[in-house]
Amino acid sequence: MGAGASSILGTEGDGAHETGLGDLPESCIAEVMLRLDPPEICRLARLSRTFRGAASADFVWETKLPKNYTYLLEKAFGVKWREVLRDRKEIYARLCRRNPFDGGTKEFWLEKYKGRLCMSISSKVLLITGMDDRRYWNYIPSKESRFHVVAYLQQIWWFEVNGEIEFNFPPGIYSLYFRLHLGRATRRLGHRICSTEHVHGWNIKPVRFQLWTSDGQHALCHCNLNEPGYWIRYHVGDFIVESAEVATKVKFSMKQIDCTHTKGGLCVDSVFICPKGFRQGKVSPSPPC
Template identity: 60%
Template sequence: MGTGFSFFSRDIPSSSPPIKPGLGDLPESCVSSILMSLDPLEICKSAQINKAFRAASLADFVWESKLPSNYKFLVDKVLDLESLPKKELYAKLCQPNRFDGGTKEAWLDKSCGQVFLAISSKALRITGIDDRRYWSHISTEESRFHTVAYLKKFWWVEALGELEFEFPPGSYNLYFRLQLGKTCTKRFGRRVCTVDQVHGWHIKPVRFQLSTSEGQHAVSECYLHEVGSWVHYHVGDFVVNKPNMPIKINFSMVQIDCTHTKGGLCLDSVLITPSKFREKLIKCT
């Protein structure tokens, strides 16, 4: 009897097999280091893996590594708030943030944290803008600023702008967002654009220019010919080399050939984007 019992007892494992370590066993500091190598959207997705990843995804040093080098300037310039956790700060900076009396707007691209900037037509010095015989301001949902400058008819077309801003080091493009035709409210759910006042743009090209306080210059010319849709006209590029240093930019669009009038033009805004987004912007135009 005792012999039989000892025989069967040898087939019973003395202890259960060792449990293999999983992702949940990684130290939070280790997980945080892993998350620093991911982009912001991947970090948010990783937070759903387990508690360790969720806790690590909230670490300030993780999100500070995703913020642009000029984020303190952006906080002072466009945000009016107390100190926030870096993840919340990143989220707020990814939203469109107005400054300079609501005539300018800055935001970060959610996927990479690079800086974008838009300047309303109301922030530009436009020749004749106060004379309603030639220019008017039109309300429209097609502008991020909800208003555009509309040229009815004039000989001298000149829009000048300037900006002093701190950009992270990198290469940037500057565009004028224009449309030939007057945008109207939607009718029966369809977009309506009247083009009866469009004239004069095929005779001579529009001249675009930019210059910076660091001695960079760019000039481009083109005819405005695409009627009824918004187009981003590329003015030129500039490069920022010095971190945490404001740069001054002057830019303009001019068509001052007084042998003929021009009209039917909507001037929405000026857009500054990182150069890597140029192809994407052209496709969306």
């Protein structure tokens, strides 16, 4: 779309001049941008100086930010965020990047199209049964993790991973996933190689996934882990947040505690929370609950 395509030409000789999109009042353009998604606003900003000015208006970007964006900024930058971030467009762009908190063990960000919140929680802050015994578990470096480290299980009888997060989520419906990988991935001569030496026991009995919230919501499902060599997000369940004014505590777990057989060869990377319907990466089909 360009100014020439929308121009209105006067009749020959009547002294009229060519009128283009750049002649529209900046306030009118801004009103249109209120109804567009952020990437569309940024594309329109390239058309002219007037569009660029409208695309920088604070009242336009205020509507794209979550209502509790000041809480998110304080979570990421502390109380001094006002000293480094001023206009709303800059705030939106910064919140769309990775924002670590709690010592870098958790991250949140806004997905850029709708400004909805996503979150990732490292395996380092999950309570893993047997984690302190290196015969069973080890933390290993991984370039395939947002946190550069994953928990790797060699073999165990009693498998249990628990965690929780307390956060002022913007209102909406959220989905929670465990990001898991069967086999140990490495790189050799520039190629990705997956060792499945210790993968066993996951096809005998399913893993039980659960979540609970502080306002009484609960989800439960069972799923067999399969497909070695792929990072897969296993869907635990959904929860609803009504208000950002009150912190929501979410507890979650995955268990396989049938001690008739051992299981091993599993990488636990993180827990992923995102708006329901948002897809990023390979996700397991939701099993019947």
